[in-house]
Amino acid sequence: MRREIGLWSVLAINIGLIIGSGIFITPAAVLQQAGSPALSLLMWLLPAGLSLLVGLCFLELFSAMPVSGGEYKYYFELYGPLAGFLSAWTFNLQLFTVYRAILSLTITRYLLAPLYPDCSPPASAEVFLSLTILLVLTAFNALYIKTVTRLQTVFSVLKIFTLGVIVITGCVRLAQGHTETLEIGFEGSNTAPGAIALSIQVGIFIYIGWNSIFNVIEEVKNPQRNVPLGMFISLFFIAGLYVMTNVAYFTVLSPLEMLQSPAVVMTFASKCFGPFAIVAPICVALTVVGSLNATMLTSSRLIFAAARDGLLPGVMSTIHVHYRTPWVALFAQSIIAAVYICIGDLTQLIEAQGFVFTIVFTTLSLSVLYVRSGRTKFKSTIRIPIFIPILSSALNLGLYIMGAYQNPRGNFVSTGLILLGIPFYYVFIVWRRYYPTLDRYIDAATIGIQKVFMVAPTDSTKQ
Numbered sequence: 001m002r003r004e005i006g007l008w009s010v011l012a013i014n015i016g017l018i019i020g021s022g023i024f025i026t027p028a029a030v031l032q033q034a035g036s037p038a039l040s041l042l043m044w045l046l047p048a049g050l051s052l053l054v055g056l057c058f059l060e061l062f063s064a065m066p067v068s069g070g071e072y073k074y075y076f077e078l079y080g081p082l083a084g085f086l087s088a089w090t091f092n093l094q095l096f097t098v099y100r101a102i103l104s105l106t107i108t109r110y111l112l113a114p115l116y117p118d119c120s121p122p123a124s125a126e127v128f129l130s131l132t133i134l135l136v137l138t139a140f141n142a143l144y145i146k147t148v149t150r151l152q153t154v155f156s157v158l159k160i161f162t163l164g165v166i167v168i169t170g171c172v173r174l175a176q177g178h179t180e181t182l183e184i185g186f187e188g189s190n191t192a193p194g195a196i197a198l199s200i201q202v203g204i205f206i207y208i209g210w211n212s213i214f215n216v217i218e219e220v221k222n223p224q225r226n227v228p229l230g231m232f233i234s235l236f237f238i239a240g241l242y243v244m245t246n247v248a249y250f251t252v253l254s255p256l257e258m259l260q261s262p263a264v265v266m267t268f269a270s271k272c273f274g275p276f277a278i279v280a281p282i283c284v285a286l287t288v289v290g291s292l293n294a295t296m297l298t299s300s301r302l303i304f305a306a307a308r309d310g311l312l313p314g315v316m317s318t319i320h321v322h323y324r325t326p327w328v329a330l331f332a333q334s335i336i337a338a339v340y341i342c343i344g345d346l347t348q349l350i351e352a353q354g355f356v357f358t359i360v361f362t363t364l365s366l367s368v369l370y371v372r373s374g375r376t377k378f379k380s381t382i383r384i385p386i387f388i389p390i391l392s393s394a395l396n397l398g399l400y401i402m403g404a405y406q407n408p409r410g411n412f413v414s415t416g417l418i419l420l421g422i423p424f425y426y427v428f429i430v431w432r433r434y435y436p437t438l439d440r441y442i443d444a445a446t447i448g449i450q451k452v453f454m455v456a457p458t459d460s461t462k463q
Helices: 007-018 027-034 037-064 070-079 081-112 123-143 145-175 193-207 210-215 223-252 255-260 264-298 300-308 327-343 346-372 387-406 408-419 421-434 436-453
Strands: none
Touching (some): 007 210, 007 223, 007 264, 027 037, 027 255, 027 346, 037 193, 037 210, 037 223, 037 387, 070 081, 070 346, 081 264, 081 300, 081 327, 081 408, 123 145, 123 264, 123 327, 193 223, 193 346, 210 223, 223 264, 255 264, 327 436, 387 408
């Protein structure tokens, strides 16, 4: 691949992918765990630093294995096909799909906010509209990929405009002396380790997106300089933007109002702009539509890589014969996301993402030490200070343990879904070679899916 992505492009990719639904939907969740305005603001900063530590670990792993594919490729190359399969399984069964569900629910919550200004909308209405949005956007990505790609620029501009209006309003309110909520400071802070861990895990979800640059790192100019510099600048720019946005919320809303609001921006706009507040939920909904579109556009990369290596069914990397888009991958992920929409609460889904990412970040940080040990064939050309992978793995492992103590049910479900991939791997990947009947059934199902969706394998797809 040609190296055509410079520093400014790295910044644009990171900022575009990181700023998603988090700033519009999670302030109440962070405040609930933190207990006080000041501690909640701190909880918006700490995950940025943690993300940078993990990002530097990613950079050293890339220097040892300079291929695109991100986390999946690192697991596959270092630990073999089972680890690679579990990575692909986890990202497709939990991370990509749960994220689609979160974004769909966020869009719905803001679209319904003007109709239910004083309470949460009925669960049935929320689920139905979320499923409709998910289906429509999946169809658009399958049929009109060029139009969707062009619209991303519009969504990105709208995202910056919306946050800019919130921050400017907050600055005006600060200048007018509206600091009542901020003056509460750390009073009422919840310093229980488990609560702090859950708050940071929510923060990890908010900053997710920085790691996507490693999926296209082979195309980055001078990656040793541009990737870490791009991560540092983008993460701390966004951290500052997030803190300023939350300060703006606190100049208008009390902690109780934030906790009771199903759509914080709608409540904020209602108190600031009166009848013009109706524009706010529409802007937020369209902004999150852009994030959902970006997720659908990029999440197929890992599926394609895993299918090429024979760790996912070959049909997952097929494309439509006319539209040249990955129909099977798109609809498969959206079907799983639809299940999460039906059974999951928005806050629970966000916390589940945090649980899984602490596992991923712990193991990948430890992988730097494994490569350094000399027990693999890979050699790092970029060597970060040894304390960084040690600190990163210790912090992420600590977050996982404390979060599990605070929310054992969520941890059990998230970890159990990862481990469920082990029997699937042996039945559908390993044992398939030794049972011709099973192989014939899988081949017949593959052909049937290809006929229904009118898809065909790419040249590099393993059948």
